[in-house]
Amino acid sequence: MTGSWHELTLIVNEVPLRTTVPARRLLSDCLRHDLGLTGTHVGCEHGVCGACTVLVDGVPMRSCLLLAVSVDGQAITTVEGLAGPDGELSAVQQAFQDCHGLQCGFCTPGFLTTITAGLIGCPDPTADDAREMIGGNLCRCTGYLNIVAAVLRAAELTRARSGEVADAAVDSGQVP
Ligand code: FES
Ligand code: FES
Numbered sequence: 001m002t003g004s005w006h007e008l009t010l011i012v013n014e015v016p017l018r019t020t021v022p023a024r025r026l027l028s029d030c031l032r033h034d035l036g037l038t039g040t041h042v043g044c045e046h047g048v049c050g051a052c053t054v055l056v057d058g059v060p061m062r063s064c065l066l067l068a069v070s071v072d073g074q075a076i077t078t079v080e081g082l083a084g085p086d087g088e089l090s091a092v093q094q095a096f097q098d099c100h101g102l103q104c105g106f107c108t109p110g111f112l113t114t115i116t117a118g119l120i121g122c123p124d125p126t127a128d129d130a131r132e133m134i135g136g137n138l139c140r141c142t143g144y145l146n147i148v149a150a151v152l153r154a155a156e157l158t159r160a161r162s163g164e165v166a167d168a169a170v171d172s173g174q175v176p
Contacts, residue, residue, distance in 0.1 A: 013081025050137035
C-alpha cells in the first residue's frame with residue numbers, strides 16, 4: 001500500500017480483523033465505518049462526552065481521539081464484545097437493565113465499557129467511587145442516579161458470578 005494508506009490488524013473483541021485505512025482515520029470511524037461495529041457511538045468527537053469509549057488492551061480510551069494506525073496490533077473491546085459467547089449479558093449490561101441505567105441509550109456503550117474496566121480496578125465501589133468511575137462520561141437523559149446504582153449492582157453481580165464459577169469448579173473437582 002502506498003501513499004498515506006496503511007494496512008493494520010486490530011484484535012477486536014478477540015477476533016483479528018485486517019483493514020486498510022488512511023493515516024488520519026480515527027479509531028471511532030474505523031470501528032464504525034470500516035469494520036461495521038456501530039455500537040461505538042460518536043457524540044462530541046473531541047474527547048469530552050465519553051460516548052466513544054472502548055477498551056484498548058483493557059484500558060478505557062476515547063476512540064475519537066485515537067488514530068486507528070496508532071493501535072495497530074492491539075486488543076480492542078467494544079460494546080459488542082461485552083456479552084458472553086452465548087449472548088448472556090455481562091454483569092454491567094445486566095445491571096443497567098436491572099437498574100434502568102439508560103433512556104435513549106446514546107451514551108450507554110461508553111458507560112458500559114468504562115464501568116467494565118473500572119470494576120476491575122475497584123471491584124467493591126462505594127457510591128462515591130461509582131461517581132468517580134463515571135465522571136468522564138456524559139448522559140443527557142438519566143440524571144446519573146440510576147447509572148450509579150447500576151455500577152453498584154454490577155459489582156454485586158460480578159461477585160455473585162465469580163462465586164458461582166468458584167462453586168462450579170469445586171463441584172466439578174477442578175478445585176479441591
Ligand atoms: S465522541 Fe469521543 S469523547 Fe465524545
Ligand atoms: S441515556 Fe440518553 S444520553 Fe444517556
